[in-house]
Amino acid sequence: MQAKQIPIGDAGPRAARATIPDRLPRSTGELLLRWEVLLLIFLALVILINIQLSPYFLDPYNLSDATFSFTEKAIVALPMALLIIAGDIDLSVASIIALASTAMGAAAAAGAPTPVLLLIGPIVGLACGILNGWLVTYFAVPAIIVTIGTMSLYRGISYIALGDQAYRTYPEGFDYFGQGYVFWVVSFEFCLFLVLALLFGLLLHKTSFGRRIYAIGNNPTGALFSGIDVERHRLVLFALVGSMSGLASVLLTSRLGSTRPNIATAWELEIITMVVLGGVNINGGAGTIPGVFIAVFVMGFLTFGMGLLNIPGIVMTVLIGLLLILAIATPILIRRLTLPRRRSA
């Protein structure tokens, strides 16, 4: 009876993916309905409500503090967006952060200077990412299940190394990367995020590498037949996510000044929420860096505003969870309400 619209498991939304053209001429109406524009309106609402509710929200020092709570996650969200657009996912990012932090802590305890630590973090992350990518591509196993395994493995190594102990001694100058300011209230972390967002935006939207990511996410077989080395691209993306997680680990470790095995617990969920809220299709093939960029601020300011109102963190997670589901459900409902005839015809 509804042969035209058969949701086949999780592959349901895939049906829409085939219709993504290279460039479409856009009317003003379509432009207004773009996900990024809707997100921007929502962000403006969040900011306005926050200003109404709390006189402390607009304080530049407060806003600067607010950025610290989401910058590290946002830095991982950028490569994660690319990976999800290519049709994969990495649930092990938070564990990579923990393992990289543990490695840096151990090196610092052995007397390594700051420049060495700055290398160790991303290199450990890169190694973890390559292992993920190799397992996924060589054995042809779904990424979600491989990274659930390595998620336990990487954090498990941290637990084996540290147990209930912590690394607390880091060399002088290391604290700058997570705590330092470039000028006035603008932190080093935040500047780094802005630069990386620009780079990832260019990579995805202005290079042939970026175009190939969409091609792989939309139709891996088709991409293969058009001459793209799909497996190698997937491996590179996993390596990219891993090394960015290592970089985020440098910032987080530097900011906290200590390493425990439970560092960054459950960050993978928040990072993926950022990406999905940013309009990236969880099944791959669609999404933009500007969307993720705005979503980062939506989530950051939403949680910061609620924090100013003394709403407990655990209650915020309810709203973040609702936001995630609503972000996906709303466009589906709108589409269904505006196109009721097309389905029954």
Place this chain on the structure above:
Amino acid sequence: MLNATRHQREIALAGIVILLIFLIGLRAPIFLTPTSLRDVFSDTSILTILALGQMLVILTRGIDLSVASNLALTGMLLAMLSTIAPGLPGAVYLMLGVVIGLVLGAINGLLVWRLGIPSIVVTLGTLSIYRGIIFPLRGGAWVNSNEMSQPFLGFPRFTLLGFDMFSWLAMLIAVGIWFLLAHTRFGRNFYAAGGNPRAAVYTGIDPAREQFLAFCLSGMLAGLCGYLWVSRYAVAYVETALGFELQVIAACVIGGISIAGGIGTVIGAVLGALFLGVVKNALPVVGISPFWQMGISGIVIVIAVILNARGERREGRRILRPAAAA
């Protein structure tokens, strides 16, 4: 009935679990006593029940990340009920747990079925939502054992023929789901929906509806485990079973349930859970720090994933053929 080639993976896994138990016994003979093994089984029963529910969802190509949050919320609601109405018998909590779990599971299922949202996104959301709701229920305060009623705490500890209710429920549910999957149309449909959704549609099965039903069952079992968990550890708080969903999925992966859908057996899920349970209980016995547990289960999952990937590639998807012939 027991086709050796079809059950190769389960037989190998059973061999590994028995070998593991035997090796642990070499170092610590006390582990091999019936009491000790029974305790391990009882301790693993909650994981087993949850893995069975998760298996149904994975069979239909879904994933349920919200089970631990469902468990925690249901457990908290029941614990609060026991402080208000101490006279209620234990069986009432059991049934209420199933009902509350069913509601939470059905919410997941409806979002997947009716709106077509990928199950990983839905349950990622409800994972936060269900756990977050616990906080305002009691303002973040715990429900401690001295506040819980006697029937609430005592019911699962009731022993019959040497096994407590935890173990009996796990066994009953395993047999029930085995019967469902092997001998009813309702159960076979799960395999059909996950094995080849497109073909399932042509035979009159709506794969998304099967996902909804799987989520309902997974939710019911999670709710039941909510009661079992809170009553076992005699405390209910916001962080109950935090992160436990990953162990549940790990048990399924070790048990050979394919994340691609359509492949998996009850014996596999039970053995996967038992494997993790044996490792967890054996570590302190053989004198290894419990901090090794996460790393060990991680490496086991990775190895299981690799082995299963090879097995699937060789055999192909033929899960329905024997059933059609039978």
